[in-house]
Amino acid sequence: MSETWLIYLGFAAALLAVGLYTLLTMRNVIKLFIGFEVVSKGVSLVLLSTGFARTHILLAQSLVITFIVVEVSLVATALALIINIYRQTNSLDVRGLTKLKG
Amino acid sequence: MIFLFIGLPLVVAAFMPLIGKVSKKVAPDVLANAVFLFLLVLAVTSGRQLIGQGPVLQSLSWLGEPLAIQIAVDGFSLFMLMAISLVTFCIGLYSINYMTHYGSKANFYALLLMMVAGMNGLVLVTDLFQLYIFLEVAAVASYALVAFGLEHDELEAAFKYLMLSVVASAAILIAIGLLFGLTGSLGFAAVGDALRGLDAKLAVGFCAALFIMGFGLKAALVPFHAWLPDAHPSAPAPISAVLSGLLIKVSGVYALARIFYNVFGLEAGGALSQALMILGAISIVVAAFLAIRQSDMKRMLAYSSISQVGYVVLGIGIGTPLGVAGGLLHLFNHALAKGLLFLNSGAIQQSTGTRNLDEMGGLAKRMPVTAATSLVGSLSIAGVPPLGGFWSKLLIIMALVQAGHGVLAVVAVLASVVTLWYYLIMQRKAFFGKLNEKWAAVKEAPFWMSAATVLLALLVIGSGIFFAAIIKSWIQPASESLAKGLQTALHGLGGF
Amino acid sequence: MTGHIALLCGIVLFSILAVLAKDLIKAAISLAVASLLLGILFFLMGAPYAGVFEISVVAGLITVLFMLTIALTKTGGDVRESKAVRIAFPVFFIAFIVIDILVMASLLPKIHVLAGGTETGTFGDVLWKQRTFDLVGQLAVILAGVFAVLALFRKRDKDE
Numbered sequence A: 001m002s003e004t005w006l007i008y009l010g011f012a013a014a015l016l017a018v019g020l021y022t023l024l025t026m027r028n029v030i031k032l033f034i035g036f037e038v039v040s041k042g043v044s045l046v047l048l049s050t051g052f053a054r055t056h057i058l059l060a061q062s063l064v065i066t067f068i069v070v071e072v073s074l075v076a077t078a079l080a081l082i083i084n085i086y087r088q089t090n091s092l093d094v095r096g097l098t099k100l101k102g
Numbered sequence B: 001m002i003f004l005f006i007g008l009p010l011v012v013a014a015f016m017p018l019i020g021k022v023s024k025k026v027a028p029d030v031l032a033n034a035v036f037l038f039l040l041v042l043a044v045t046s047g048r049q050l051i052g053q054g055p056v057l058q059s060l061s062w063l064g065e066p067l068a069i070q071i072a073v074d075g076f077s078l079f080m081l082m083a084i085s086l087v088t089f090c091i092g093l094y095s096i097n098y099m100t101h102y103g104s105k106a107n108f109y110a111l112l113l114m115m116v117a118g119m120n121g122l123v124l125v126t127d128l129f130q131l132y133i134f135l136e137v138a139a140v141a142s143y144a145l146v147a148f149g150l151e152h153d154e155l156e157a158a159f160k161y162l163m164l165s166v167v168a169s170a171a172i173l174i175a176i177g178l179l180f181g182l183t184g185s186l187g188f189a190a191v192g193d194a195l196r197g198l199d200a201k202l203a204v205g206f207c208a209a210l211f212i213m214g215f216g217l218k219a220a221l222v223p224f225h226a227w228l229p230d231a232h233p234s235a236p237a238p239i240s241a242v243l244s245g246l247l248i249k250v251s252g253v254y255a256l257a258r259i260f261y262n263v264f265g266l267e268a269g270g271a272l273s274q275a276l277m278i279l280g281a282i283s284i285v286v287a288a289f290l291a292i293r294q295s296d297m298k299r300m301l302a303y304s305s306i307s308q309v310g311y312v313v314l315g316i317g318i319g320t321p322l323g324v325a326g327g328l329l330h331l332f333n334h335a336l337a338k339g340l341l342f343l344n345s346g347a348i349q350q351s352t353g354t355r356n357l358d359e360m361g362g363l364a365k366r367m368p369v370t371a372a373t374s375l376v377g378s379l380s381i382a383g384v385p386p387l388g389g390f391w392s393k394l395l396i397i398m399a400l401v402q403a404g405h406g407v408l409a410v411v412a413v414l415a416s417v418v419t420l421w422y423y424l425i426m427q428r429k430a431f432f433g434k435l436n437e438k439w440a441a442v443k444e445a446p447f448w449m450s451a452a453t454v455l456l457a458l459l460v461i462g463s464g465i466f467f468a469a470i471i472k473s474w475i476q477p478a479s480e481s482l483a484k485g486l487q488t489a490l491h492g493l494g495g496f
Numbered sequence C: 001m002t003g004h005i006a007l008l009c010g011i012v013l014f015s016i017l018a019v020l021a022k023d024l025i026k027a028a029i030s031l032a033v034a035s036l037l038l039g040i041l042f043f044l045m046g047a048p049y050a051g052v053f054e055i056s057v058v059a060g061l062i063t064v065l066f067m068l069t070i071a072l073t074k075t076g077g078d079v080r081e082s083k084a085v086r087i088a089f090p091v092f093f094i095a096f097i098v099i100d101i102l103v104m105a106s107l108l109p110k111i112h113v114l115a116g117g118t119e120t121g122t123f124g125d126v127l128w129k130q131r132t133f134d135l136v137g138q139l140a141v142i143l144a145g146v147f148a149v150l151a152l153f154r155k156r157d158k159d160e
Helices: A002-025 A029-053 A057-089 B004-022 B026-050 B075-102 B105-124 B128-146 B152-183 B188-196 B201-219 B228-234 B237-264 B271-292 B297-318 B321-352 B368-382 B388-402 B406-431 B437-441 B447-465 B467-484 C002-020 C024-044 C048-072 C083-107 C123-130 C132-152
Strands: B056-062 B065-073
Touching (some): A002 C083, A029 C002, A057 C048, B004 C132, B065 B105, B065 C132, B075 B237, B075 B321, B075 B447, B152 B228, B201 B237, B228 B297, B237 B271, B237 B467, B297 B321, B297 B388, B321 B388, B368 B406, B388 B467
Antiparallel strands (some): B056 B065
């Protein structure tokens, strides 16, 4: 089964690469967060396809559900932060966030 | 019993908003501090007997039906529990006065309790995936706590922290997923056993690299440190103390050490050991030189945290019993001393309204308690005998020499001279010299803040004088359990 | 297997659309479609509960949260991404895919894994009997998230 596992991992790696590229290059804070969402899709794909290819699907399923719960909690916190930042700076540009340096 | 370390802060935090409705300040103060005191007493008194016979594995039952909730305590986790309880107890006392002007104390304590629950959980779990969950519990609480002031700087720092931290969690979780695929299980002992019977050097090395990146980001080791000098200074002072004193060590160093020793089986001189030592040494040197240039007091302390965590990782990475003992002792000493220094910086900021070292001067005359305690903390971190930091650095350097890493030993010694240098700069600019006229009316910090700093200063002095006893009763069991791992207790039990 | 691969290609495609879209609303919708496809894939893999969660929570709830945020921050939404990012993306992505395929192909004979186990029982057994502690962790994460949001949206009156 290790062959099918690698195929899924290859696709997951592509998702991770797209997400990381966004996180590294984009400027809009919401865009950055979409990048994070893409990364977490890659992560849940890694977890579930691992379970599928290695016949531990039930266990992997419960891991993915827990991961989704964690993700929601993170997204809520992050979006609350973004709204607060917007209220302060009136912009979503990450380049406005360069006050701290040194 | 042990489950109280997770359950109690969780339950109290859940009721905090209700309690905050009834009484805005007094009740949250009393309740949160009572929880911290209780956990401290529990860690110091009951823990030692519990693990007298070796590691303990506890399962919970509900109405006579056994639940699949397993937590394990061994020397290492007990040591971490003790350090966490000790520092959070002092932070709780300090917050009584300090957090008043931030408003909504109930919410603050709820988040702090969640962070404590997360850290305690992280230390007690026996399973890779559960380690990840509790890592996130502590992390989510810490994002909100960094942003608690809701000003521009706080929000900016929290956002950067969150962005880098989610990348770290993703790396960690992918490594966990790959290990799950390779071995078919998630328990520390089960994965460790399976890996020993498996010829998959490449895959395991890849997982180890992901772990180093993930936990290195959490611990702010040097190539991954960019977020820390923003996040730690921006948080309210007691939170800076928890973040620098505890969180980076629990979610970075503890997790890394636990996985590398108990799952991968780190060997002295092996590739894993070398990777950790190099990362540690780079962090020590680079962060120490960056710290000298800072004029913001909290920023200087933040860079110093990176440098000192480098010492801890260097010590643990050596892989010999002496090195591990030195690393853990330094973890403890740094938690106390850096917690103390961040609390001092908060006291100064509250009294004078500034963190800029150039604007301070002569504050020792107006704030004698803060000045004296901060001197103690600085000297301990800088490694001046007979304070705690001296002994732990001495142990690390001795272990380096013993293991034949002469060059790294020299680096460690020279970096500690640099450390002493920037701490003396800080002391001179802030507390000595002529009193800046602006501060003629400055008053000493209020009672609970001073009480917390004095308590921490006494602990720092005590940890220096009684270092032999601390090593014998706390550090040795911890480093032994790192060497042996949880295997003995978990064999046959840690199926999933 | 071909069905799986088609779905996987769709997920990657919509994720790329989400990342490159100029309009944030379109980006959020593309992301939701990617989630939907991932949810269907989970169903096909025999993980219906995870599929339901992915579709209802990630494609549903999180998309709603995104939309809400985009609506609340409307006037500042015009952030010009630099052109280079968009131009460099295909180069980066193709290079990555080539490396990805080469690495995976070269790994194929090298990876040794333990023989897959067999699972007995139902999903409920696994979740409730083996991973009970995860549920405690879930509870803790949700609590932490709730307190975080409460703290970030609290009214800031200096002296209560």
